[in-house]
Amino acid sequence: MESGLEHASELVRKHDELSRLYLLVAVAKKEWEGTIDCVDDMLLLADPHGRIRRCNRVFREFTGKTYQEILGRPYEQTLREAGIDAELSCGRPVEQFHGKSGKWFVLRLYPFRKDPDQEVAGSIVAIHDTTEIKAVTGELEQKNERLSEALSEIRRTQSKLVQQEKMASIGQLAAGVAHEINNPIGFINSNLGTLGKYLSRLSEFLFEQTACIGAGAPAPAVDALRQKREQLKIDYILKDLDDLVRESLEGAERVRSIVADLKSFSRVDESDFKMADLNECLRSTINIVWNEIKYKATMKKEFGEIPRTRCNPQQMNQVFMNLLVNAAHAIENRGEITVRSWVEDGSIGVCVEDTGRGIPKENLERIFEPFFTTKEVGKGTGLGLSITYDIVKKHRGDISVRSEPGKGTSFTVRIPVVEEV
Ligand SMILES: Nc1ncnc2c1ncn2[C@@H]1O[C@H](COP(=O)(O)OP(=O)(O)OP(=O)(O)O)[C@@H](O)[C@H]1O
Numbered sequence: 001m002e003s004g005l006e007h008a009s010e011l012v013r014k015h016d017e018l019s020r021l022y023l024l025v026a027v028a029k030k031e032w033e034g035t036i037d038c039v040d041d042m043l044l045l046a047d048p049h050g051r052i053r054r055c056n057r058v059f060r061e062f063t064g065k066t067y068q069e070i071l072g073r074p075y076e077q078t079l080r081e082a083g084i085d086a087e088l089s090c091g092r093p094v095e096q097f098h099g100k101s102g103k104w105f106v107l108r109l110y111p112f113r114k115d116p117d118q119e120v121a122g123s124i125v126a127i128h129d130t131t132e133i134k135a136v137t138g139e140l141e142q143k144n145e146r147l148s149e150a151l152s153e154i155r156r157t158q159s160k161l162v163q164q165e166k167m168a169s170i171g172q173l174a175a176g177v178a179h180e181i182n183n184p185i186g187f188i189n190s191n192l193g194t195l196g197k198y199l200s201r202l203s204e205f206l207f208e209q210t211a212c213i214g215a216g217a218p219a220p221a222v223d224a225l226r227q228k229r230e231q232l233k234i235d236y237i238l239k240d241l242d243d244l245v246r247e248s249l250e251g252a253e254r255v256r257s258i259v260a261d262l263k264s265f266s267r268v269d270e271s272d273f274k275m276a277d278l279n280e281c282l283r284s285t286i287n288i289v290w291n292e293i294k295y296k297a298t299m300k301k302e303f304g305e306i307p308r309t310r311c312n313p314q315q316m317n318q319v320f321m322n323l324l325v326n327a328a329h330a331i332e333n334r335g336e337i338t339v340r341s342w343v344e345d346g347s348i349g350v351c352v353e354d355t356g357r358g359i360p361k362e363n364l365e366r367i368f369e370p371f372f373t374t375k376e377v378g379k380g381t382g383l384g385l386s387i388t389y390d391i392v393k394k395h396r397g398d399i400s401v402r403s404e405p406g407k408g409t410s411f412t413v414r415i416p417v418v419e420e421v
């Protein structure tokens, strides 16, 4: 009897214990369900056959189904019906665009183990909404692109400014030098002219005097005079003096024309568009860079008859100077530079050709980039051709290049002829 009672109270105790445990499990289950229902990502747990065992609120809302409708259904099919058709495998996230909602999702599959050391007992699918991140990333990428565009624009402007500054300094220097030389060369020129006239008068007088003396003087005195005249090489001097004065005049004339070239090259005050003769620009620029060229190359000028055109002559000088200096730099020992000009189909063509080292194929498309140079530090900034390109484009022209490594290079500039407005 007593043992019967004991048995009964044991049963009651176990029942209470089980009820308490059941309550604990129910609470734990609720807590977990509450927890995963708070997560913004869609989560589901599937059995080894891919049938859904649990899922969170967001997933249910996404599929538009109740828990009861979802439980036990294959997750792939459920996803497909909701508009997501993705083949998932562990460790490989899949990105999907969901047309119905216009959202982007990243889906991940994880193996599910009841215990870390147990076999895989199913899988967990997590679906993360990346629409916002993608939009922000896209925006950032666009901003980044705009920034790099702005950066290249800044670099282009900077390169232009550097080159303009360089040209302005050269121009100012040239103008200064021209101005300084102009004065002395002016009076040297005019003095030499006067000297020439004086000389011819002096020599005429000398002849007359000699004749006079010869007529009346005693023979020994005339003889001594003749000897002295021979000894001092007066006849030679008189003839040579003429040559000296003529050569000096020629020299002075050359200096005068160099000064004129310097002036027309610099044109500091005339940086606008105006009617100009590109052959004249070529001629004065060749004179200016002659020092760079003369030890490297012989120069062939094949200037054609070309009309005057409305252009910015100072900038065209800059174009020709860059091409000529590049040509001279490309020649290692001795070579040839040919400059041609012609008119064709309403455009003026100018070609600067050299027999230099040429440009390797891989560099050909980069040479017009600002700061692209193959020259050692200090020798080239890599701006010449980018500025040249800019100026030619500003004149609505174009520039092309042909090059054969080891043989030479030719740059051709074409500028449309613009009549006076
Ligand atoms: N005629 C040419 N022959 C061979 N290479 C050339 C020739 N012209 C240009 N290049 C190549 O193109 C590069 C860029 O030329 P660019 O005139 O822009 O710059 P740079 O001459 O190097 O420097 P700078 O700013 O002083 O002109 C040169 O460094 C050179 O490698």
Ligand SMILES: [Mg+2]
Pocket: 322, 325, 326, 380, 383, 384, 385
């Ligand atoms: Mg250059």
